[in-house]
Amino acid sequence: KAGVTQTPRYLIKTRGQQVTLSCSPISGHRSVSWYQQTPGQGLQFLFEYFSETQRNKGNFPGRFSGRQFSNSRSEMNVSTLELGDSALYLCASSVPGTGTDTQYFGPGTRLTVL
């Protein structure tokens, strides 16, 4: 079974631009979570989608948004990019309701904001 895929793997943007990142979950997984990883703050939860609905949200500004499609694929969008948004963005998929909270992570998208 194919793992979680994320595109693109690397991205360079300038301040003020917006960016869209994509995540394709493992087949059969219906939950997709997004995380931001930086050297200073570590891995932080952004939001989680299940059945096209946002169920959980972390403590990030409204510039960060996401959505999920009917095939469980998910996108996240960051508008008005700031230098501090430079990070590795990870998505993870899981099968909710199994009680194990097991998430499978993709390789991430490395975003650099200049």
Place this chain on the structure above:
Amino acid sequence: TQLLEQSPQFLSIQEGENLTVYCNSSSVFSSLQWYRQEPGEGPVLLVTVVTGGEVKKLKRLTFQFGDARKDSSLHITAAQTGDTGLYLCASGSDEKLTFGTGTRLTIIP
């Protein structure tokens, strides 16, 4: 919000040595997971511990969950260069994980 502190932050040892890294919280874990992340990759789940006092072994890795479920440790026996990576503990529910600060482990050949 539950805070997970990991120690040490960095650890560099010779191949063949043993090591232990720790994960501590100010509150009780419902369950705890350990992940390893290698450069350019996402974290990979190593183990989930649920019961206080639980000990799980994965080849040369031994995971222990504290009796009070507020701390956990990961012990590696006879470290190998392939053990190099960032070790993260995490806890949470409903697909929302809180991660620890991480221990960056380097095994020197």
